[in-house]
Amino acid sequence: MQKNTAFRILVSFFLTQCCLAQVDVVYSDLVWSDEFSVNGPVNATNWFHQTQLPVGGSWFNGEVQHYTDSQTNSFVDAGLLNIVAKKEIYTDQGITKAYTSARLNSKFAFKYGRVDIRAKLPLESGTWPAIWMLGKNVNEPGAYFSAAYGTTNWPACGETDIMEHGIFPSQSINYIQSTLHTPSSYGNSVNSGGTIASDLANNYHVYSMNWSPFQISFLLDNVVYYTYNPAVKNDSTWPFDKEQYLLLNIAMGGIAGNISPTFTQNAMLIDYVRVYQNTTVDTQAPANFTAAVGAVTGSSVQLLLNATDNSGMLEYNVAYGALNNTSSGMSGVQKSVVISGLSPNTNYTFTVSANDLAGNTAANSPIVLNATTGELVQCGGNSSEAQQGSFSTGYNYTFQTIGTDVKITFELLDTDKVGLVAYLWKQSPFIESQMTNVSGNTFTKTISGQTAGSTINYAVKFAYAGGLSVTKYISYVVGSNCALGTTTPSELKQFSFPNPVEDVLHLQLSDHQNKIFLTDILGRMQLKSVVTSSHNLDMSSYKSGIYFLRVENSHGIQNLKIIKK
Known part of the structure; x- marks a missing residue:
């Protein structure tokens, strides 16, 4: 395809002007590219053919191809890089396979920037085209950088899947996905997002990744569809503070499913690969x-x-x-x-x-x-009760009110589950939404726009290799605080009146000595006091609104919702 300098300038201008709202950092200086303008073999200055089989003689995920450096599997023609998967008997490294393909490593590695790759994909059953990146430090014998820099095993090196297709059988044929693999989540990683493109078989699309020190965003045709930005960035969640290199390949079979019996060959066609960074020296301070x-x-x-x-x-x-x-x-x-x-x-x-x-x-x-900080407004507990499946040990849970939000956190105490993910279930109307892994077996999700004093009911589905277990539904009164004990209002014969209150709130409590704590709807402490069994609380100076009164005594803890006129 025809490519020229004016076109590159136009692309750079487009990135700067249109994508500022799309990504957190705009990268506009082209630092490395391949325009595939010379017919014949792949440019050996830019690309390395990775052909060495992993230990065991097969590629990962049950794939069935040999990767070769043959020009029949990768070549440039008419301005396009052709990565060709073929059905053919091929013997290499003493092992014979029925399919061949190509896996290219870029000889360029970088940290932070933007990648744009314009490509057209094969859609035949059993093909798995991918545009992705690995840490330059990956310990993978046969990879270009491994001999000199391979100090770190996968997934600790970090893997960035810019685009994958063909391994999502429940999705549309035009669905593509981006995924991050880290020590905190890998394999069937929860850190993924996808979108549906228009006619992948016949249309070229631009697959992009924008990588800053703060987040990684993925774009289809300059529109962001997924951003990875963990709240805590450490070696487990963010191995993306080191250089990575690009990989282009088509795998066959394995988790891509059965290969069509009529398959002979198909190709991923790549128009260009471009990497942008910001290279201008900046000496002006904020x-x-x-x-x-x-x-x-x-x-x-x-x-x-x-x-x-x-x-x-x-x-x-x-x-x-x-x-x-x-x-x-x-x-x-x-x-x-x-x-x-x-x-x-x-x-x-x-x-x-x-x-x-x-x-x-x-x-x-x-x-x-x-x-x-103010008084913590939350309730928590633990249980082993299940509505589906079972728990060998059980789970901990907390519901924390933060303004009009409620942060829900569940920790699975069972230690024998592999590939664990969690989904929050709202009871009515039923809604399932994925939770965020905090660390280990702890997952959280925040629901917004809640009304103080209302009751919400949620459960969690823990899914793992070989099955799932669902907790019981747990009721929580938004804005209530039972973090320091068990709330037993049915057993405590304690009263507050009138409610709503205008001036004086009369308290009739169970003990001769009681601790009371008054907080507003945002959890801010308004009053702490030790009072007798009969006490008048002057609320005439308080603003109108909802308050929560916690009473602590030898009988337990009781939370009372107070409405000030």
């Missing part, structure tokens, strides 16, 4: 840096950050105790950073700095902020 405390709950503090920079992007680093939180923000746009997992009733000091991606630091960095 300006107008401000930082302030926003909403505070029993387990989180919101920080409101802003700065301007000529690059258009900022990196904010928040240090507190021995921990750090790093996130990105757009120049001149207020960034909300919520620091979660904090202890209730605790003072925290946050040291905040603003940098650009070149490492220039705002002149007034760091800014030091202090905030004290």
